[in-house]
Amino acid sequence: MRILLDNFSKSFGATKVIENMTFEVGHGEMLALLGPSGCGKSTTLFAICGIHRPTGGRILFGDRDVTDLPSQARNIGVVFQSYALYPHMTVAENIGFPLKVKGMATADIGKEVDRISGLVHIGNLLGRRPAELSGGQQQRVALARALVRKPDVLLLDEPLANLDAKLRLEMRSEIRRIQRETGITAILVTHDQVEAMSMCDRIAIMKEGEIVQIATPAEMYSDPRTAFVAGFLGNPPITFLRGVMANGAFVIPDSEIRVPLPASVSAPEGAKLMLGVRPEHFTPTGDISAPGNVTFAETQGRENLYDVQLNGGSLLRSIQPVRHDVNIGDAVTWAIDSKNALVFDDDGRRL
Amino acid sequence: MNTSRMLGLVMIAPAAIMILLFFLMPVVLTGVFSMTNMTTATGISGGAYQIAPHSLNDLKSTMPDIAEQMAQPRYAIDEAGMKAVEGLGLDAGIATELRAKHIGDVFQTRREAERMIKGLDQRPSTPDVKKISEQFNRSVVNSRFSSKEELFSALDTLGFKLTDAQKDSVADVTYTGWNWTTENFSRIASSPDMARVLFNTLLYVALVLVLFNTAYAMLLMIWTHYMPSAPATIFRSIWLLPRITPVVIYVLMWKWLAWDTGFISVLMGKFGYPPKNYMLDNAYNAWVFVVLINGFIGASMGMLVFSSALKAIPKSQFFASEVDGASRWQQIRYIILPQMRWPILFVTCYQTLSLLASFNEILLSTRGGPGKATEVWSLAAYHTALNNYAGNLEYGLGAAMALVLVVIGIVLSLGYLRIFNYGTLVSRPLIED
Ligand SMILES: Nc1ncnc2c1ncn2[C@@H]1O[C@H](COP(=O)(O)OP(=O)(O)OP(=O)(O)O)[C@@H](O)[C@H]1O
Numbered sequence: 001m002r003i004l005l006d007n008f009s010k011s012f013g014a015t016k017v018i019e020n021m022t023f024e025v026g027h028g029e030m031l032a033l034l035g036p037s038g039c040g041k042s043t044t045l046f047a048i049c050g051i052h053r054p055t056g057g058r059i060l061f062g063d064r065d066v067t068d069l070p071s072q073a074r075n076i077g078v079v080f081q082s083y084a085l086y087p088h089m090t091v092a093e094n095i096g097f098p099l100k101v102k103g104m105a106t107a108d109i110g111k112e113v114d115r116i117s118g119l120v121h122i123g124n125l126l127g128r129r130p131a132e133l134s135g136g137q138q139q140r141v142a143l144a145r146a147l148v149r150k151p152d153v154l155l156l157d158e159p160l161a162n163l164d165a166k167l168r169l170e171m172r173s174e175i176r177r178i179q180r181e182t183g184i185t186a187i188l189v190t191h192d193q194v195e196a197m198s199m200c201d202r203i204a205i206m207k208e209g210e211i212v213q214i215a216t217p218a219e220m221y222s223d224p225r226t227a228f229v230a231g232f233l234g235n236p237p238i239t240f241l242r243g244v245m246a247n248g249a250f251v252i253p254d255s256e257i258r259v260p261l262p263a264s265v266s267a268p269e270g271a272k273l274m275l276g277v278r279p280e281h282f283t284p285t286g287d288i289s290a291p292g293n294v295t296f297a298e299t300q301g302r303e304n305l306y307d308v309q310l311n312g313g314s315l316l317r318s319i320q321p322v323r324h325d326v327n328i329g330d331a332v333t334w335a336i337d338s339k340n341a342l343v344f345d346d347d348g349r350r351l
Numbered sequence: 352m353n354t355s356r357m358l359g360l361v362m363i364a365p366a367a368i369m370i371l372l373f374f375l376m377p378v379v380l381t382g383v384f385s386m387t388n389m390t391t392a393t394g395i396s397g398g399a400y401q402i403a404p405h406s407l408n409d410l411k412s413t414m415p416d417i418a419e420q421m422a423q424p425r426y427a428i429d430e431a432g433m434k435a436v437e438g439l440g441l442d443a444g445i446a447t448e449l450r451a452k453h454i455g456d457v458f459q460t461r462r463e464a465e466r467m468i469k470g471l472d473q474r475p476s477t478p479d480v481k482k483i484s485e486q487f488n489r490s491v492v493n494s495r496f497s498s499k500e501e502l503f504s505a506l507d508t509l510g511f512k513l514t515d516a517q518k519d520s521v522a523d524v525t526y527t528g529w530n531w532t533t534e535n536f537s538r539i540a541s542s543p544d545m546a547r548v549l550f551n552t553l554l555y556v557a558l559v560l561v562l563f564n565t566a567y568a569m570l571l572m573i574w575t576h577y578m579p580s581a582p583a584t585i586f587r588s589i590w591l592l593p594r595i596t597p598v599v600i601y602v603l604m605w606k607w608l609a610w611d612t613g614f615i616s617v618l619m620g621k622f623g624y625p626p627k628n629y630m631l632d633n634a635y636n637a638w639v640f641v642v643l644i645n646g647f648i649g650a651s652m653g654m655l656v657f658s659s660a661l662k663a664i665p666k667s668q669f670f671a672s673e674v675d676g677a678s679r680w681q682q683i684r685y686i687i688l689p690q691m692r693w694p695i696l697f698v699t700c701y702q703t704l705s706l707l708a709s710f711n712e713i714l715l716s717t718r719g720g721p722g723k724a725t726e727v728w729s730l731a732a733y734h735t736a737l738n739n740y741a742g743n744l745e746y747g748l749g750a751a752m753a754l755v756l757v758v759i760g761i762v763l764s765l766g767y768l769r770i771f772n773y774g775t776l777v778s779r780p781l782i783e784d
């Protein structure tokens with residue numbers, strides 16, 4: 001079921017958290033809401049599930065305006081950031097609760113609970129109470145409770161934050177599989193860009209109550225609209241060089257680095273610019289050489305990560321296949337891949 | 352003993368003394384009093400021996416002869432009488448002769464004594480004989496003796512020769528002080544009045560507890576929970592008023608409401624009903640008022656306890672349950688009430704005990720009336736021991752009634768502690784050492 005937020009605004013008293021946000025999640029699509037802490041992700045989610053009433057705008061499920069409908073009438077499953085399990089109920093009772101309030105027969109509830117708890121691997125914990133579970137187990141109970149009623153819309157507020165790396169990987173694909181199979185429209189709130197990129201059809205990046213860009217993960221990575229988006233996606237993160245426009249090229253004053261810019265980039269002569277270079281685009285094989293000293297080196301197993309202090313003082317990051325010939329303090333002359341460099345104006349807007 | 356333990360004992364000494372003085376002593380004293388037959392008549396210090404008419408009555412059944420004799424005056428020629436005779440201003444020879452011949456004699460009747468006086472050599476005149484005999488008139492009836500010995504020596508000088516067994520029963524019936532006895536308890540167990548009072552007490556505790564202290568308090572909690580917070584605070588404060596108003600004034604307001612010139616009477620007067628005291632008009636009304644008065648005072652505690660327990664439930668649980676599709680009623684039924692188990696139990700325990708022990712609201716409003724319709728156990732104990740119209744306060748019986756209350760309280764507390772299952776309440780510390 002399609003979700004449409006139309007000019008949605010939310011403020012708490014005098015605190016404006018979200019103003020005039022508009023976006024759409026298509027039927028069966030999974031959208032990631034990605035953004036730094038406090039940017040309004042949970043607030044948006046709460047408005048979609050009906051806990052918070054919007055202070056302005058409309059929310060549509062399909063063609064139905066649900067802006068003023070209570071949560072009970074929306075058929076949504078939510079995994080809350082704090083799990084919000086019922087401490088006095090066992091795991092089975094927690095999961096079965098949405099069915100119980102619907103008036104489903106106890107035997108049927110039992111069957112559904114068994115099925116869904118197998119799906120999230122907590123079949124052996126059904127008799128326990130939430131206080132007797134680990135954080136990750138609680139999260140899976142919350143997920144099971146959100147899924148059990150076969151909701152039209154699934155809202156996940158950082159559902160994997162507490163899982164260990166292996167389980168997180170497993171749950172990622174599990175959630176994605178369930179979402180695909182059931183065709184539920186889902187919104188996933190997360191801090192974790194890897195999670196967002198790997199699980200979702202599209203990503204919406206939020207900053208201070210606004211959506212900066214909505215796009216598929218690949219588009220977002222290669223074509224970020226702002227420096228903020230470019231900085232948010234990618235691990236290890238992008239690095240920025242500061243310079244000015246000079247004769248159709250990006251130039252760092254007092255250094256020999258000069259990156260010619262495509263004609264499409266229009267900026268007045270002398271304007272301040274930022275050049276975003278992703279670590280994979282600063283390697284020995286680039287076309288604009290930028291000599292400097294290695295100040296940091298780290299191996300990540302398959303790849304090595306280096307920070308290079310350029311002669312002018314700026315910093316660039318490089319990621320390369322494992323090699324053993326470069327150490328901290330060594331002088332290197334690696335090069336920027338100018339075709340893939342991203343140019344932003346001083347306010348961070350992409351040029 | 353090492354010094355730290357010594358220090359520990361010193362530190363808890365004041366607390367121990369306090370506990371002893373203010374917690375244990377009252378109970379112990381109540382226990383002691385309850386095993387006596389103390390009343391206003393006996394006093395609470397030791398008594399005296401007095402051959403009162405009622406004690407002679409008592410004696411009649413066991414020793415009819417002696418009781419009969421004691422009821423009559425005797426004539427003992429003693430020193431005190433001699434002094435009085437000397438003061439009569441008669442011929443001095445009479446007194447001298449009397450003293451010489453008859454001092455120490457005891458005459459059973461007036462006639463015998465007067466015959467002896469007439470027979471004196473000095474020959475007193477008939478009016479003088481009467482005057483003289485009057486000086487020796489000695490009756491044991493209504494005289495007080497501070498000890499058994501004095502009683503017996505007085506009886507002895509009057510010529511009552513009693514066996515030891517007889518002495519014992521005379522001492523028994525003439526003793527005006529209190530005795531040790533278990534009679535209070537058998538009276539409590541067998542008296543139909545007490546059964547009635549017990550029934551009243553159970554009714555009172557059950558009605559106030561169930562209707563107000565828990566159900567009504569719970570209603571207030573839920574009501575204020577779903578209100579915006581500002582009006583909720585205002586309403587909570589209003590519902591606290593009965594609790595913080597001095598009880599005398601609060602009850603007085605109810606009385607104003609119910610008096611024959613009060614609000615209800617005036618209102619009903621408009622419909623042609625004659626004015627009356629609605630509170631004391633009949634037992635049914637009295638009960639309604641007693642329950643209402645206590646209920647509105649008592650409900651505030653439950654409201655506070657329940658409200659704060661409710662506040663302790665994380666908001667996210669309400670959010671989750673709404674999203675899960677639970678209606679408001681289902682939220683109350685499945686989310687709120689199950690998590691109110693301990694608060695409810697706590698309020699039930701606490702309020703049962705305080706309802707059992709408190710009677711001031713009833714005392715101030717109905718005084719247990721009309722008749723004894725609203726007399727509850729603690730009020731009955733108070734009336735028996737400390738305040739009644741008949742004037743003879745039965746401290747012993749009252750103390751026994753209070754003791755019964757204490758025992759019921761202790762038994763209930765232990766029972767409640769069991770239900771609470773202390774082990775689960777005192778859950779394992781989060782930080783283990
Ligand atoms: N009930 C509230 N009253 C006032 N301000 C609120 C309230 N709830 C949230 N806010 C504010 O709104 C902003 C957005 O909060 P929100 O919880 O949506 O952040 P978030 O993006 O989910 O962050 P996180 O990733 O840390 O969970 C924050 O600045 C927060 O302080």
Ligand SMILES: [Mg+2]
Pocket residue numbers: 041042043081157
């Ligand atoms: Mg959040």
